[in-house]
Amino acid sequence: MREENPDKRMFYKLIFLMVVSLLIVIVYIWKWTTDDPKKQEPEEMFQKTEQQENMNEPDDLDRDKINDVLTDDEDKNTEAQETDTKEERKPNEHVENNQEEIDLEQKYINQYSEQEVEQAKEQAEKVLALYLLQVTDWSKWNGAVTLSYLEKVKKEMTKYEDEKTKRELEAIELFASQPVKGGEITYGAFATWHVTVKGKSTSKPMQLYYIALQKEGDNWVVSDMITPNNQNMEGEGKGEK
Structure with missing residues (x-):
């Protein structure tokens, strides 16, 4: 049997390898385009x-x-x-x-001294009570106020004389305050009282007073008593007519 030409055999092999390589390239391109994600820039x-x-x-x-x-x-x-x-x-x-x-x-x-201060406080409270209750028994004022202040009170009390009007004192709250003059003791006082006319309560005033005391002999006596706004005895303009 005659043997085939070697050159021709080599040519066939080369063709075969080229075809296989081409198929591999085609398969790779196909997979790359279908399976691989898009490459990001x-x-x-x-x-x-x-x-x-x-x-x-x-x-x-x-x-x-x-x-x-x-x-x-x-x-x-x-x-x-x-x-x-x-x-x-x-x-x-x-x-x-x-x-x-x-x-x-x-x-x-x-x-x-503590004894003198206590006596001054008692005198201040007593005089304020006499004033608010309109006590006109002047013997009760003697020894508690100076003569000049007593004359002032007498003139003022006559303006409020009224047998049908009564006052009932409820409370006096004292507190130490700055003295106006040297040698004096001054106390502030919040006072509350009832005003009744013919047995009927008409008002319940509350007023602030400042009470100045000075020494006469062995005792402290009231020399003046004022309100910050100089209101009448009834306070807050509630005086009876």
Whole structure:
């Protein structure tokens, strides 16, 4: 049997290899186009990263809202602190006033003695009670007020004489006050009393008085008594007609 030409055999092999290689290339291209995801360009990747960052960050509107909320919270906290401060200030002012009265009382005691200060307080309360109750039995005023102040009271009492009008004293609260003149003791007093006309209560005045006392012999006597706004005996303009 005659053997085939070797060159021809090599030519067939080369054709076969070329066909196989071409098939492999075709298969690879087909898989690459159908299965592989689309390759991203660097610009696209950068844009996506930037979008993600923007999504994580709040926009300007959200930032404004947050600032508004924080500002409101700060304002509310400030208002609450101011309110608390005001509420705390009220009792503190009362304590400070009480302390000032105690200090003045002690100053009087150090200057004159506790016994004399007590006698002055009793005299101040007695004279204010006589004044408010419109006592015209002048013997009860003797030794409790100076002669000049007694004359002043007599003139004033005649303006309010009325047998149908009565006064009932409820309370007198004394507190030490700054003296107007040297050598004097001054007490403030909150007084409350009832005014009745023909048995019917017409008013319940409350008035602040300042009572000045000076020394006469061994006793303290009232030398003057005033109200801050010079109102009449009934206080707050509630005097009977």
